[in-house]
Amino acid sequence: MELAGLLTYGIFFLTLVGIYGLLALGLNVQWGYAGMLNIGVAAFFTVGAYTSAIITTAESSGHLGGFGLPFPVGLASAMALSGILALGVGLITLRLRSDYLAIASIGIAEIVRLTLKNEGWLTGGVRGMAGIPRPLAGLIPGYDATLYLLLVLAFVAAVYWANERAWRSPWGRVLRAIRENEAAARAMGKNSLLFRLQAFVLGAVVMGLAGALYAHFVRFISPEAFNPLFATFLIWVMLIAGGSGNNRGALLGAFVIWIVWSATEIFVTRLPEDLVTRAGALRVLLIGILLQVILLARPQGILPERPPRPERHE
Amino acid sequence: MIQVEHLSKSFGGLRAVNDCSFTLEEGAITGLIGPNGAGKTTVFNMIAGFIKPSGGRILFEGQDVTGFSPERLFSLGIVRTFQIPHEFSRMTVLENLMLVPPAQSGENLFSSWLRWGAVRREERDVRRKGEEVLEFLELTHVRDELAGNLSGGQKKLLELGRTMMTDAKLVLLDEPAAGVNRTLMGKLARMIQQLHRERGYSFCIIEHDMDLIAELCHPVIVLAEGRVLTQGSMESIRRDERVLEAYLGHSGAHETEGAA
Numbered sequence: 001m002e003l004a005g006l007l008t009y010g011i012f013f014l015t016l017v018g019i020y021g022l023l024a025l026g027l028n029v030q031w032g033y034a035g036m037l038n039i040g041v042a043a044f045f046t047v048g049a050y051t052s053a054i055i056t057t058a059e060s061s062g063h064l065g066g067f068g069l070p071f072p073v074g075l076a077s078a079m080a081l082s083g084i085l086a087l088g089v090g091l092i093t094l095r096l097r098s099d100y101l102a103i104a105s106i107g108i109a110e111i112v113r114l115t116l117k118n119e120g121w122l123t124g125g126v127r128g129m130a131g132i133p134r135p136l137a138g139l140i141p142g143y144d145a146t147l148y149l150l151l152v153l154a155f156v157a158a159v160y161w162a163n164e165r166a167w168r169s170p171w172g173r174v175l176r177a178i179r180e181n182e183a184a185a186r187a188m189g190k191n192s193l194l195f196r197l198q199a200f201v202l203g204a205v206v207m208g209l210a211g212a213l214y215a216h217f218v219r220f221i222s223p224e225a226f227n228p229l230f231a232t233f234l235i236w237v238m239l240i241a242g243g244s245g246n247n248r249g250a251l252l253g254a255f256v257i258w259i260v261w262s263a264t265e266i267f268v269t270r271l272p273e274d275l276v277t278r279a280g281a282l283r284v285l286l287i288g289i290l291l292q293v294i295l296l297a298r299p300q301g302i303l304p305e306r307p308p309r310p311e312r313h314e
Numbered sequence: 315m316i317q318v319e320h321l322s323k324s325f326g327g328l329r330a331v332n333d334c335s336f337t338l339e340e341g342a343i344t345g346l347i348g349p350n351g352a353g354k355t356t357v358f359n360m361i362a363g364f365i366k367p368s369g370g371r372i373l374f375e376g377q378d379v380t381g382f383s384p385e386r387l388f389s390l391g392i393v394r395t396f397q398i399p400h401e402f403s404r405m406t407v408l409e410n411l412m413l414v415p416p417a418q419s420g421e422n423l424f425s426s427w428l429r430w431g432a433v434r435r436e437e438r439d440v441r442r443k444g445e446e447v448l449e450f451l452e453l454t455h456v457r458d459e460l461a462g463n464l465s466g467g468q469k470k471l472l473e474l475g476r477t478m479m480t481d482a483k484l485v486l487l488d489e490p491a492a493g494v495n496r497t498l499m500g501k502l503a504r505m506i507q508q509l510h511r512e513r514g515y516s517f518c519i520i521e522h523d524m525d526l527i528a529e530l531c532h533p534v535i536v537l538a539e540g541r542v543l544t545q546g547s548m549e550s551i552r553r554d555e556r557v558l559e560a561y562l563g564h565s566g567a568h569e570t571e572g573a574a
Contacts, residue, residue: 166423166427169433170412170419170420170433171422171426173405173409173412174413174421176405180403180404181401181402184402186383186384186388187362187388187393188388188393188480189384189480191383192385202423307404307405
């Protein structure tokens with residue numbers, strides 16, 4: 001590959017790492033901080049992507065839209081709607097024990113996926129939505145992708161900062177206590193439902209943001225892109241491999257797993273012909289094996305959780 | 315301070331607590347004893363809001379608090395500990411204490427994002443308080459250790475320490491000395507007395523160690539089969555035939571008199 005091509009690929013690659021990094025950061029608040037088993041990441045990711053797409057695209061006969069509103073409005077709507085969905089889901093399910101939450105969240109993700117697939121008037125159904133504008137396009141001719149990468153990285157930095165602050169704050173301390181022992185946290189006067197609801201919504205808002213950034217990056221979305229494999233399983237692998245409860249771990253996990261995931265694509269294209277049809281399954285198998293290896297070598301992930309360093313006081 | 319009136323709780327067909335009434339006096343260290351299965355912990359769980367009673371009511375300082383959530387009862391000043399230590403294992407010992415003070419401004423996420431300076435100042439005070447408690451518990455050396463790595467006895471101390479991080483009125487201790495050696499038991503007893511004296515806590519203690527009960531508690535309430543069997547001073551309880559019978563059954567009463 002030539003240098004220019006490599007550079008283009010690098011920008012493409014890092015943008016996706018950034019988006020997946022955001023998803024992993026969102027999941028870290030829910031699982032790493034609060035111990036909530038959300039196996040429906042895809043739901044919030046998808047709602048974010050479609051919301052921003054509908055808000056910002058031009059008129060089309062294929063789906064609801066034609067609002068043509070600016071990108072920031074799309075982004076804010078994506079985060080808001082994802083958060084509202086989480087609030088609704090949370091109010092219903094957060095009283096459930098964590099394993100039941102997991103089952104409920106799978107169900108909700110499937111509902112969202114099937115709705116988007118079948119409500120053609122809203123989303124274009126299986127044909128998807130095209131022509132999603134990319135912000136900052138044409139600002140510096142020839143550097144659209146680079147500018148967008150910088151935008152995504154800026155959001156990653158902002159969310160990382162917000163997560164880290166939350167981790168070190170008394171808010172994060174309460175969440176960890178609830179994760180460790182809910183009965184004791186309640187005995188210490190903490191309203192566990194309220195705190196868990198906050199963590200669930202915050203995580204979902206970040207996932208919605210990631211969805212919107214994804215939609216404006218690929219500019220064409222269809223239900224295929226949000227199947228549970230890409231939009232839930234991979235993100236869990238990233239967080240667990242990187243180190244749940246550790247924001248740097250979440251980002252590192254997104255980076256490492258995305259490299260491996262991309263590499264398996266190259267690998268399976270070189271398989272003998274009769275195996276190529278099963279390539280998709282093989283890639284998942286490889287990721288699964290990788291996860292096992294990482295967890296055997298480092299049970300808490302590459303970067304394990306650390307309690308926040310106590311502040312030196314004078 | 316606490317009036318328990320005709321309290322009942324059934325689990326399926328089992329009546330764990332059955333028309334149980336007693337009073338916990340303000341300023342007292344009340345002992346709650348009884349054989350296994352007498353309903354002591356169930357009564358605790360109802361007073362602390364962890365289980366809703368099937369019948370009867372609980373008054374705290376005259377207010378009906380039956381069915382209140384644990385967090386609401388905590389804010390009224392009722393704090394409990396657990397029989398099996400409920401430490402937050404993957405948090406440091408100091409964090410286990412710093413968690414406790416109610417209504418910390420940094421528990422609001424937006425304050426933590428936007429008013430970090432104020433949150434940090436408050437954290438310094440909470441931290442100082444936590445370190446004082448650690449000194450009292452003689453646990454300063456494990457301050458930054460994860461609580462899950464503590465020994466059983468240290469976890470018991472930490473459990474007690476958490477009650478000192480808030481302005482409790484009534485502290486419910488569920489078997490504070492279970493599985494604890496004699497030396498540590500003496501230390502726990504001294505600490506409970508000190509908290510009683512210096513902070514004016516009222517205590518209610520479930521305990522199987524009769525020496526500890528005798529040393530700390532007056533009055534002592536005996537539960538058996540979900541209701542109050544008798545109450546009074548430890549001396550009178552020790553002499554009460556019915557108590558021995560409840561513990562040991564009729565036949566065994568005379569053989570094991572020294573136990574109660």
